[in-house]
Amino acid sequence: MSLTITIKYGGKTHEIALSESSKGLDLKQSIQDLTQVPIARQKILVKGGKLADETPVVELQRLKQPFLVLGTPDKNLPTKPIEKQVFLEDMSMHQLNPISNDPSGLVNLGNTCYLNSTLQALYKIKDLTKKVETYTPSQGARGGELVMALKSLFLSMDKKQEKVTPTFFLALFRSILPQFAENVNGRYLQQDAEEAFTQLINNLDNSLNIKDLFRIEMKEVSTCVALPEEEAQINFEESLKLNCHIDIKTNFLRDGILNGLSDIITKHNDLLNSDTDYQLKRTITRLPKYLTVQFVRFFWRTDTRKKLKILRRVQFPFELDLSEMLDESIRSEKVEVRDKLRKIEKDNIEVIREFKKAKKDISLTPLQQQEEDEMKIESIKTKFRDEFKQVVPSGFDFESTTENPSSVYELQAVIAHAGTSADSGHYQAFVRDDNDLEGERWWKFNDDKVSSINKERIESLAGGGESDSALILIYKGVGL
Structure with a gap:
């Protein structure tokens, strides 16, 4: 059975599908595949600390909130095919904004x-x-x-x-x-x-x-x-x-x-x-x-x-x-x-x-x-x-x-x-x-x-x- 974890990276929200048995390291690997941020550089905020490799991911899903991910990508990691180079004079005004x-x-x-x-x-x-x-x-x-x-x-x-x-x-x-x-x-x-x-x-x-x-x-x-x-x-x-x-x-x-x-x-x-x-x-x-x-x-x-x-x-x-x-x-x-x-x-x-x-x-x-x-x-x-x-007071829900x-x-x-x-x-x-x-x-x-x-x-x-x-x-x- 699968579960979904929502992360925020680079100002955008992403959803990552994992199995219920996944651990923190599996999530980090998925984030690396998605963002090209190496695991060693990733910073994932979980209750004021960083996500441990052995943390069961199912515990994160229960929190029902996106997790902030920080880190710079590594250009040496496998990436998408390189797009055709676009020269400055060929760019539209929107692209130049x-x-x-x-x-x-x-x-x-x-x-x-x-x-x-x-x-x-x-x-x-x-x-x-x-x-x-x-x-x-x-x-x-x-x-x-x-x-x-x-x-x-x-x-x-x-x-x-x-x-x-x-x-x-x-x-x-x-x-x-x-x-x-x-x-x-x-x-x-x-x-x-x-x-x-x-x-x-x-x-x-x-x-x-x-x-x-x-x-x-x-x-x-x-x-x-x-x-x-x-x-x-x-x-x-x-x-x-x-x-x-x-x-x-x-x-x-x-x-x-x-x-x-x-x-x-x-x-x-x-x-x-x-x-x-x-x-x-x-x-x-x-x-x-x-x-x-x-x-x-x-x-x-x-x-x-x-x-x-x-x-x-x-x-x-x-x-x-x-x-x-x-x-x-x-x-x-x-x-x-x-x-x-x-x-x-x-x-x-x-x-x-x-x-x-x-x-x-x-x-x-x-x-x-x-x-x-x-x-x-x-x-x-x-x-x-x-x-x-x-x-x-007891029962107060911060989210709702x-x-x-x-x-x-x-x-x-x-x-x-x-x-x-x-x-x-x-x-x-x-x-x-x-x-x-x-x-x-x-x-x-x-x-x-x-x-x-x-x-x-x-x-x-x-x-x-x-x-x-x-x-x-x-x-x-x-x-x-």
């Missing part, structure tokens, strides 16, 4: 920076990307066209080409959502990135069922201000994001979110037989794996008929703790996991420091050194995950969860806007580099121009003028 390890930029097709920045932020959400790239429409199913277009786009971005042109996706996006096809004299107008982000999530959910990854549940308690002794009314509601409301006192993200969780409304009271004020207070009863926070920076001016921007500076953290906003029904459990997680984080800091201080092996080539570093980074991440698994077991999140991506109006100015995306364990290095996506920046640049997105100001923050549960 430069390839690098930097992420792909997206070409601006005329006021499409709002969509490009949104797509870069969504691409960072790996649970969503995986669902998109493995999506296959069922026979007779409708509504999957947008997913298939996004799948093609994401697969192009996976290749890490310097520039990707999203022509087909843009055309289909405007066809399905005509509000983004508004134009004057044939020139498409700038649009709101937050609206594009929300519409994309809603439309993709029709085929992918992704809303649980973002869904926040809240309990709303309504009390009459004039009759505090009257029994409070309790309702439950859902949202795909938290709003950060900005006023003259808002200096920090926490303040703006808390402002959005309380409100005063006027409605009729039967006992008083008149309209009166009601105090609304909301607490969070479900925390999603991915937390989206929107800065409510835009407001409608009827005289100018434009969505103008609040320029106030509002600082946001790289690690966000929502414990004070949680309902009593979940607070103690989330805080308990948070405290245990913080201890693991503290212990892990020393491991990361040792990795950064370690001397480089001068006998390795730059490519071999890069592979060695990637192996160690994956090993540290796996160690952290294994320790985290020991402190989460759509919830955050703790109350803390780490920042993954930012969509920022420069200018004074939502329908003008310029949008950019800023995305954390997965290969930087400390979160110091980020990628800036200015359409097709991609550059590496540091953490301090992200802090400057707090706003305070017409320059780049954070509009959407995407956080991910720590340890997930």
Whole structure:
């Protein structure tokens, strides 16, 4: 009886068929045949270590996850027949398109920076990307066209080409959502990135069922201000994001979110037989794996008929703790996991420091050194995950969860806007580099121009003028 092991090598996924009696050495031999990487050079990450020759392969299959393989191929090993040599002057423009390890930029097709920045932020959400790239429409199913277009786009971005042109996706996006096809004299107008982000999530959910990854549940308690002794009314509601409301006192993200969780409304009271004020207070009863926070920076001016921007500076953290906003029904459990997680984080800091201080092996080539570093980074991440698994509630499944077991999140991506109006100015995306364990290095996506920046640049997105100001923050549960 045979079994299948999935590996990742060179940015691609491969499936290897083996017998149930196979050992680690058999898998390594199959990898050598597939990739031309000699067994002695192979590095296969298994639970933070390297695969032993005697390890039964059937144990690996039970883990149900692809295994990262690193190593440089040996040109002296038997290879496929040599392809006919192609000279530079005979190559097409597509063949000449430069390839690098930097992420792909997206070409601006005329006021499409709002969509490009949104797509870069969504691409960072790996649970969503995986669902998109493995999506296959069922026979007779409708509504999957947008997913298939996004799948093609994401697969192009996976290749890490310097520039990707999203022509087909843009055309289909405007066809399905005509509000983004508004134009004057044939020139498409700038649009709101937050609206594009929300519409994309809603439309993709029709085929992918992704809303649980973002869904926040809240309990709303309504009390009459004039009759505090009257029994409070309790309702439950859902949202795909938290709003950060900005006023003259808002200096920090926490303040703006808390402002959005309380409100005063006027409605009729039967006992008083008149309209009166009601105090609304909301607490969070479900925390999603991915937390989206929107800065409510835009407001409608009827005289100018434009969505103008609040320029106030509002600082946001790289690690966000929502414990004070949680309902009593979940607070103690989330805080308990948070405290245990913080201890693991503290212990892990020393491991990361040792990795950064370690001397480089001068006998390795730059490519071999890069592979060695990637192996160690994956090993540290796996160690952290294994320790985290020991402190989460029993039965918690890291692979399938759509919830955050703790109350803390780490920042993954930012969509920022420069200018004074939502329908003008310029949008950019800023995305954390997965290969930087400390979160110091980020990628800036200015359409097709991609550059590496540091953490301090992200802090400057707090706003305070017409320059780049954070509009959407995407956080991910720590340890997930």
